[in-house]
Amino acid sequence: MVCESWKAKLDTYLDGELPEEEMREFDAHVRGCPSCSADALTRVQMKRAILLAGKRFTPSAEFRKRIQQGVAPQPQRSFGLSFGLRWALAAAAVILVIGMLTISYVSSRSGRDQIYSEVADLHVAALASSSPVDVVSTDRHTVKPWFQGKIPFAFNLPELQNTEFSLLGGRMTYLDQTPGAHLIYDIRKHHISVLVFQERSLKLSASWDETSLAPKRLPFNMETWSQGGLRYFVIGDANAADIDSLAKLFKATS
């Protein structure tokens, strides 16, 4: 009867799951009990048989490869840097890019403002001069030939019939160390300068905005555009519509 209570716990004993104290008592009992000892031996053999029989199925190499590919880390351009360092580098890269973009924008804007400013200066200087024009003529067929040999390009002047504009004359000018033509027109007692230069000679930014008007801090209206390899500036204290009308006359002529 005593052995029956031991045998009820035999499997748990062989699984090593009895409390430590009980395991020691069981050890002692099995060593002294032939019946329990024999039972324990056969059950251990059975456990061994199940272990061997249970390891029955082996996956194919192909299946293993498929699973391995599924869980393997994706190829990466890791430099073996720590998490924090990588984030710091990423942040530095972002700041660098933003900084470069800002510098580029400021530089571009600065260059553009400088050109506007110089064009305005040329306009004011001409009007302030005792002789605003070197060739005084209302006839475009007189003014145009006057520039021949003085500037490295030719350009056309618009026909002003049926317009309020009148040509006062022209002079040579320089912008960004580049020679160009400076024409002065009149409309309702407002003077408008038209300046023409070779586009390739001006160190203008690639981001020059064709439609951009003069910065608000300049007290003039201005339009600029590129046509036929020439850069045109129309600037004056006339209203924007007049500036635009004269610009359109030049665009239609060129």
Add this chain to the structure above:
Amino acid sequence: MSDGNKTIAGWFTLVYVSETSLASGSFEQLAMPHFERLYNFACWLTQDRQEAEDLVQETYTKALKGFASFQQGTNFRAWIYKILRNTFLTSRTGLKATATVPLDVEGEEEVLPTAKETPESILLQRSDWQLLQQAMERLPVTYREVLLLCEVEEMSYQEISSTLGIPIGTVMSRLSRARKTLRADLRPGVQEG
């Protein structure tokens, strides 16, 4: 501007991929050592190699996806076996296999008398692994899984309890019944031959 954006996006992608890969690398190190045994266990549960492959594949997919929820330092083996077992239970084969589940009755263990000719001795005499494997296949899935986890995977009762989501007492009673059923199946006159 667009180049700048690409550069920034590239950095963030690199960092994100790196972190995901770190998690993936850690998962691979923990999960792949269990691959062969998981497949073997899956074959025993499904009794079909193709189904077992699908089961293992789905297990790894679920485990990788849910790896963030795994608490580092806890029992990974029990965690991934539990995923496999739960995935099996919700499969068509699993639902069919568990449609008739033997009742867990504790305290009704039969103590087999010591006999000269026991199932174990017969088995050993014949050295017939196929006989034992067939008997294991015939076990109800609830007995088969607990027997395999204990004897083949050599899990502790606590690990089995975690894997199957049942109390340790139920682990012990199912294990006892599984062994009893297996022994009865192997008894002379029960199986053919």
